[in-house]
Amino acid sequence: MITLYQFARTWGLPNLSQFCVKLETYLRMHEIPYQIVETLPLKAPRGKLPFIDDEGLRIADSRLILHHLQSKYGQGEDAHISPEQQATAKSFQRLLEEHLYWISMVTRWDYGESNWQANKQAIFGVLPPIARDVAAAIYRKRIKKQILGHGIGRLSDPEKFALGSEDIDSLADFLGDKPYFMGAQPTSLDTSAYGILVNIVGSPIESPLKDHARSRQNLYDYCRRMQAEFFPELPWPAD
Ligand SMILES: N[C@@H](CCC(=O)N[C@@H](CS)C(=O)NCC(=O)O)C(=O)O
Structure with missing residues (x-):
């Protein structure tokens, strides 16, 4: 199971971090199971949120995380568009x-x-x-x-x-x-x-x-x- 590290929810939005919203939306869009750990960027691998832990593999930066998810979970790079x-x-x-x-x-x-x-x-x-x-x-x-x-x-x-x-x-x-x-x-x-x-x-x-x-x-x-x-x-x- 993927652990998603991100800021706590606030303002009635999925997240105050634009990149955390991006990643969590992607996970939901592709029905990839995940759990959330609320944190601050202080301890993030690249000093920024979000990052994930996928069975011990830690990846930071939403772009690299999406590449990982696409290769591991078979979601092509938006394969339905030209x-x-x-x-x-x-x-x-x-x-x-x-x-x-x-x-x-x-x-x-x-x-x-x-x-x-x-x-x-x-x-x-x-x-x-x-x-x-x-x-x-x-x-x-x-x-x-x-x-x-x-x-x-x-x-x-x-x-x-x-x-x-x-x-x-x-x-x-x-x-x-x-x-x-x-x-x-x-x-x-x-x-x-x-x-x-x-x-x-x-x-x-x-x-x-x-x-x-x-x-x-x-x-x-x-x-x-x-x-x-x-x-x-x-x-x-x-x-
Ligand atoms: N390119 C990164 C950007 C992530 C990012 O900028 N995160 C912000 C929150 S929206 C952050 O953690 N900033 C803390 C800092 O720069 O110290 C990604 O796609 O994940």
Whole structure:
């Protein structure tokens, strides 16, 4: 049985970590049995969550974990879509995970005190008060450094959100009225898309990015549908 190490559930979402939502959605999509251990990234093999333990084999990074699951459990790399469609899906996955993700990280770690407090409580609230403040301060410094290193942190807020809105529009226009991003059946692109988008439209983190994403009704409806299909035990967070 696979053990999935991830943050505790919060905010009425499967996870506050976009990559933990991605992985757990993938496991459910392919009906691969798993158990959850709630943890923080401090002890993760690559210092990030999620990671898994599959009968003693520890793997970190959702992309590598998906490769492992696909080879071990026979779930082909979205075998029902053509190589050309796979290339499109992969490009959107990179847009989500390597660009839009970082703009959403800005909104949590470096965009207003109330967002920071909500983020801090959700991640570090499990720790005793002093440890909570110390860990939160260390991580805030660390994540802000990553945001700067990525490059997005060097732009002004309006510039960041304009770029984020471009991503949102591309995703909304591509999804159109299809049930899933690549058509009638879900693919691994949907695991990334739901993980990142639900954390923008369904979390209590307020920003122009959230406002814009919520204005694209098909993306909002998509997140609700994905949650109802793969996490039926979690009612949609109140609007
Ligand atoms: N490429 C990694 C990204 C994982 C990741 O960024 N996880 C975040 C939470 S969403 C994390 O644990 N960050 C802690 C840190 O960077 O210190 C994956 O696909 O798993």
